[in-house]
Amino acid sequence: MAITVSQKRIPYLKVLVHLAALYPLLNLYYGAFTDQLGGDPVEAVIHFTGIGALNLLLISLLISPIAKRFKLTFLMHFRRMIGLYAFTYALCHMLNFLFFEVQFDVRLFIEEVFERPYITVGMSAFMLLMALAITSITKLRRKMKGKWQTLHNFTYLIALLVVIHFYWSVKSEIIEPLIYFAIYAALMVFRYKKLRGWKEKLLSR
């Protein structure tokens, strides 16, 4: 079922992806500023941007397996964009926590990051994701040559850290985090060969 999309159409499709990613975010903050997000707008924006970042990250990981399997190569044009939106949502998630949850109490913020394992894990994932976002600039990518791919393979680790962060943050409702674990595992199964290649490389050292 190979579908080819002409290069001319790609920019239009990109506009659609931008809208699909930005609209929920704008809608969210509109609701938050006008007090229409239920009882606790702070919790609402933190949860929404957190889950949104995870969903976008998993979508970005789904693109290359689908593009390969169904020969939909045009999808690869959207991977960087979706990855960058995952970073945007993660940035909002982290800033929501700093601005609205701890309310610029920088000491409390730092304490929470280092004392609470689930926040430590989340922050580590965010830092790594930031490195990927910065190096997604074409100029840097060219400069980095082979190292770029090595760095960007960290996205598998990032996604795992984010799922752990989610699992660890909930009080008792673990079913949803477990579903995310399953989705993550499925995405890794698509990369079985790649992962096995790394394993052999490590063992042959």
Place this chain on the structure above:
Amino acid sequence: MIIKITSASDCKEHTVTDENVYHQRRDVIKKMGFLGAASLLSLPASAGILDIFGEEETPDALFAQNNLSYAALKGGIGEALTPEAKITSHNNFYEFGVEKQQPSALSQSFKVDPWQLKISGEVENPLTLGYEDLYSSFDLEERIYRLRCVEAWSMVVPWIGFSLAELVKKAKPTSRAKYLAFETLYDPVQMPGQRSRRLGGGIDYPYVEGLRIDEAMNPLALMSVGLYGKTLPPQNGAPIRLVVPWKYGFKSIKSVVGIKFVEKKPPTTWNLLAANEYGFYANVNPAVDHPRWSQASERRITTGGIFAQNRIPTLPFNGYGEQVADLYSDMNLRKYY
């Protein structure tokens, strides 16, 4: 006649939202019909395009609350009340779903009449209160209490109810009665969280809680049947719930059907689920953190959007130390959290 002894931590009357303002708001919602109320409730859901597990939930009709006659409170605590719309739409009541807005969305058809609250165990006078008895057996009074959730947010709520101590006296506990064991209704037909592990957060039902008998006798411990002048809506624990303002919110068990006087410390739901995170006592204590987050401060939920949710320091015993600290004078509160 109610003799009112004021103390430093009490609410001041001037902080209560003006009744006219409040009634107008309800009228507007009534005039808009349930469509208006439903759209208010469902905004987060419609915003949840990326929240793939979010569910669209719209109540068919709002639960009917009745007006109550009660002794209104003269005096307040000098802190702004949390608006009724927030108290009734931001709830932890996993029997109706784990997400904060789910209880208000999924509980509106809950039946509270007939109801039976059974008082049993080590008492000389076991008794059962029916629906009407909940409102007529004791004098109802208004009390404005801070509610501090273990998740580090808080509200200020104008409850209506009667002292748990009055109920205890009526039941006449025997000398063997050392604890009270509370139980929430178990009715999976009406409570979707009890049917589905996903909706109900994977906790075992019925929800159970407990108090030491001297805690139950403390004048602050309240059996609440209403808030903001009316009977409780289901999401807040209709028709009757416990309110122990110096403890984290999960101690204040909702929709109570049983209070059993027992000799041994009874099991409590959150303690069973994660004993290292939730103790039996669960007294509000800024010095003892939850293993996964700080309890030193809290976000007060008030009127207004995201910029109005101010972080304030958490007080020992939620500011009620004057009235309750004596209960724990010989205890290490780090050990007995």
